[in-house]
Amino acid sequence: MPVLDRQDDVFILDIRDDEDCMHPAWIDAVHDLLDEIETRDGPRSLVTFTENDSFSSGLSLGGAVCGASGAGQEYVADVQGLLARMLTFPVVTVAALQGHTCAAGAVLSLAHDFRVMRRDRGSWWLPGSEAGLPFTAGVSALVRARLTAQVAHEVVVTARRFDGYDALAAEIVDRIADVDTMRQLAVDMARDHNHRAGPGLGEIKARMYASVVEALWPCAPGTQEALSTPGPPTTWRTRSGRCAAPHPVREQR
Template sequence: MPYFSLHDDAAEVYLGAPGRELDETNPENRFTLGWLDEVNQALDEAVAAGKPIVLTATGKYFTNGLDTDFIASNFAELPGYLDRIHQLYVRVLTLPVPSIAALNGHAFGGGAMLALCADHRIMRTERGFWSLPEAALNMPFTRGMAALVRTRTPDATATEAMLTSRRYGADDAVAAGIVEEAVDADALLERGRELARERASLVNDNLATIKRGLRLPLLEDLNTPVPPTLL
């Protein structure tokens, strides 16, 4: 389950179980309803700590995105489920502290988009891909998700990523403007903490106001309810 850990330099929010390769109840850190609640709780604690936030995980996955099992068995609830995911994106986009996503492993679909919500992004080398597999899976993007990718990556990257489902390793993700740095696995978390330390003086409520102004059109798209006719 997601959890919060306080470090001298950062408030760290982990998207999966502590110190495990797999959480047997959610091994890929998918967006289950319980997971969404737990991430929001961890973010509550992180914001209260008054430090920059590092968003990361342990093991093979950063997060594999949507809970496809839930969608398959609760298809009528899909619009509301997606609205909840959009609200998580909105929250991360408007945190009142600097945010750094440290991608420890695979970030696919909704998980790849969650990484884009952070102010700064770094990604480990050797293992893990960032990818939007929707085209390959015959799945559409919501209005909010399309706006998120379009505004948080260069146009050529958004076009390639959304239309081809390309998998980007760390070096390719840097070249494409998806992340800012590729970092050796052993140094990933420490680099995230270093970035947090460099931005510690920026923590204040005004930062959230600035972020809302900077990202207002995107936030409006994410706050638009998903229509039942999406699929």
């Protein structure tokens, strides 16, 4: 399960995705750790990292196969809630991509402000078209917002795998580094923006990506108001049936 460390004012979220899946307990644990960061005062930023060979690649609900998409509307809503929260998180976020980054993990990386990728190993890709599985409207909106139009089209339609050099050239990632320096590079990048942390930054992100947030999390209490008044939505989970994904994706065949 994920754990939270700290290097001065930079929080380091080790997602420890041992099952290579975003299962419900993992999502809850990440939210709990994000709560801890968000409620702190003072300068701070976030680096998301894992020592594993993969940066969380699939979806899972109970016995569902990792990477399968038909895990239930509430589960898909929980995944999208996490994406929306990370996209509008009130501190600067950096994803350090240690190894293979695909599917849900690749989309999660796009929800961060910046990305650092290992130059000598691993790849970044969205494999949906390989299995004929469409993305939800929310995920499609996030991909379009965070990549150039031509790159977004290529990664969605062709499922191309980008190594570190190609990902940098395509502006999918912001920096590449050797394995022994990439985590520290991510920390240094995040630390440069520690002073930006606070509700104002969350509001800036929420307004900039208002249409993406609405597509990812359309029925969270106060979402519409939050997009036009101070502060992003504060509830990103589907507890008690508060929200259900409006665009469920098909079962994997």
